[in-house]
Amino acid sequence: MHYVILRDDDTNALTPVECLEQLYRPFLDRGFPVNLAVIPYVRTDTISTNGTLEGFLFAKHVDTPLELPIGGSAELVNYLDGNPGFHVLQHGCDHSLFEFGSDQRDDIANRLDQGAASLAAAGFRAPHTFVAPYDRFSRVSLSEVAKRFPIISSGWFELRRLPFAWWPQYAMKKMLKRPHWQVGPTTLLTHPGCLLSFQRPYPTMLESVKQQIKSRRLTVLVTHWWEYFRDDKPDTAMVGILHATAEWLAGNPHVRVISFDDLTRAHVVPDQRNEDARAANGRLQRKPSLGGCVARKPTD
Numbered sequence: 001m002h003y004v005i006l007r008d009d010d011t012n013a014l015t016p017v018e019c020l021e022q023l024y025r026p027f028l029d030r031g032f033p034v035n036l037a038v039i040p041y042v043r044t045d046t047i048s049t050n051g052t053l054e055g056f057l058f059a060k061h062v063d064t065p066l067e068l069p070i071g072g073s074a075e076l077v078n079y080l081d082g083n084p085g086f087h088v089l090q091h092g093c094d095h096s097l098f099e100f101g102s103d104q105r106d107d108i109a110n111r112l113d114q115g116a117a118s119l120a121a122a123g124f125r126a127p128h129t130f131v132a133p134y135d136r137f138s139r140v141s142l143s144e145v146a147k148r149f150p151i152i153s154s155g156w157f158e159l160r161r162l163p164f165a166w167w168p169q170y171a172m173k174k175m176l177k178r179p180h181w182q183v184g185p186t187t188l189l190t191h192p193g194c195l196l197s198f199q200r201p202y203p204t205m206l207e208s209v210k211q212q213i214k215s216r217r218l219t220v221l222v223t224h225w226w227e228y229f230r231d232d233k234p235d236t237a238m239v240g241i242l243h244a245t246a247e248w249l250a251g252n253p254h255v256r257v258i259s260f261d262d263l264t265r266a267h268v269v270p271d272q273r274n275e276d277a278r279a280a281n282g283r284l285q286r287k288p289s290l291g292g293c294v295a296r297k298p299t300d
């Protein structure tokens with residue numbers, strides 16, 4: 001069985017509900033969980049790495065405040081409440097550039113706490129999964145996030161940004177060529193880049209998604225809702241590829257779409273810690289491409 005977790009980043013108080021509805025109705029209607037990495041307290045002047053206003057702020061207008069809590073959009077909160085197929089993850093705090101790249105422990109802790117408080121104030125349950133804006137962590141921010149979240153989802157992890165105590169587990173992950181790994185109670189997941197993106201060639205996008213899913217046990221499939229609505233109109237070709245992905249997932253008996261929270265249920269993804277130990281002690285017989293998520297036991 002291959003498992004897929006769909007992650008959509010950058011939902012914030014300025015996200016029009018129509019966008020999420022248009023993109024994800026085919027997923028929700030099929031019972032597929034849609035994991036939204038939500039910006040709890042968005043800075044509406046956030047400049048992206050290419051020097052322009054972030055795409056997820058396209059609905060900003062002249063009167064938009066500098067900061068907006070997610071609860072500031074009652075329409076969005078009500079919509080998410082009314083569609084339990086959406087699962088909320090914490091995506092930083094205000095999503096300013098590299099906000100979790102800092103080594104200032106107080107600043108990092110404040111951002112984590114303020115973000116959590118903003119989600120709670122909007123009525124969301126405390127998320128179990130954290131996603132850093134721009135995938136940028138520091139040694140300090142990773143250790144602080146791990147104190148608060150059992151699951152961290154990122155594009156990649158770099159040795160120089162890891163707490164020193166994590167280095168042995170990271171070395172094992174690299175040796176076994178595992179996309180996902182475990183440090184104590186923390187599950188760390190990587191993803192194979194943003195496969196569903198306007199920056200990828202459209203004719204091969206769906207095939208690339210299929211190949212990646214088939215190549216490993218658990219794939220985190222990342223996309224960004226605002227990429228489908230550039231230039232004030234839906235990119236119907238790209239929306240079509242997303243919906244074709246939903247159709248392919250539904251028609252494939254060897255693929256199961258799950259949420260991050262499902263990882264905490266051992267029966268969804270088998271616990272592979274024993275397999276890891278056997279592989280490490282033995283002849284490393286398991287194919288590296290199997291990857292595999294290290295599931296957390298329900299009691300963790």
Ligand SMILES: [Zn+2]
Pocket residue numbers: 009010091095132133134
């Ligand atoms: Zn983001």
